[in-house]
Amino acid sequence: MSALPAQDVEALQGQLNAYMERKGLRSTNQRRLVSEVFFRADGHLSIDEMLALVREQDAKVGYATVYRTMKLLVECGLANERQFDDTVTRFEVAHADSHHDHLICLECKRIIEFEDEEIERLQARAAERHGFKLVSHKLELYGQCAECRGQK
Amino acid sequence: MSALPAQDVEALQGQLNAYMERKGLRSTNQRRLVSEVFFRADGHLSIDEMLALVREQDAKVGYATVYRTMKLLVECGLANERQFDDTVTRFEVAHADSHHDHLICLECKRIIEFEDEEIERLQARAAERHGFKLVSHKLELYGQCAECRGQK
DNA sequence: TTCTATGCAAACCATTTGCATCCAT
């Protein structure tokens, strides 16, 4: 799993703090822990995975707090909620600049992000063809990753 | 919502019956009702929507039977399960021939199917670029449909 | 008759919420 450089994590924490201050929300240790774990991993974590990491620092943190903190991060635009083919909801860091899609390995469950401008363009065209004004999209490619194919 | 021609519905019922016979499963009135409602609508129905339609014919049918029948239809390849942005699972008739993607109107929730060979080709290329062997994909475009745009 | 399918209610599981308490401000 990828890991975000420390200065990026700090920048994101800064954005979160700014948002909380603007909204009159309180900066608690739990919020700091959850968001740090989330930003650092830069992966596609589930609530359970984040809670496990948070509890390494503070064993008394509850599920509800992680749910509530992630909801806050989604609200302020720093996290996106994603549902892949399993039952759990996963969260990813919302990189403000560019949209990306996902390649998901059916064997090892690895999730890789990619971008393809050409596909984006064709999507816009397809939407137009049906009279739609395109707002957002979701593209997931499922298959076997290079490593899992190699191991056979 | 679209509606499938009667002869297509019959063909699908035939496939289901063949499957049940092959597997030694029983042809019950409930299975007939649920599959008929599902095939006829040819839309993207939720369990609740199907149960409501089924109960117009037989008020005593239970939720579990609809769930179990749809599971059966997925197993025999006549239905696909889909999760769009809401919480409910929806089912669509699996047309054996070709893959399709979805345009979803954020306002009226209408779901339109479309195909785009060029996009498919680019998806395969993107997967390849990352060393993936592509198995399946999911593409959903969200926006406002022609009618909802017109109404403003 | 035999054994699968059904209906009901209870069980499940992820997520949300109510409430007393805690703690950042």
Place this chain on the structure above:
DNA sequence: ATGGATGCAAATGGTTTGCATAGAA
């Protein structure tokens, strides 16, 4: 001190399952 945040447990909502009974074969 005040009111938002937390932790716990209970509630919720979609889906699944156990079990006694109904009904295909």
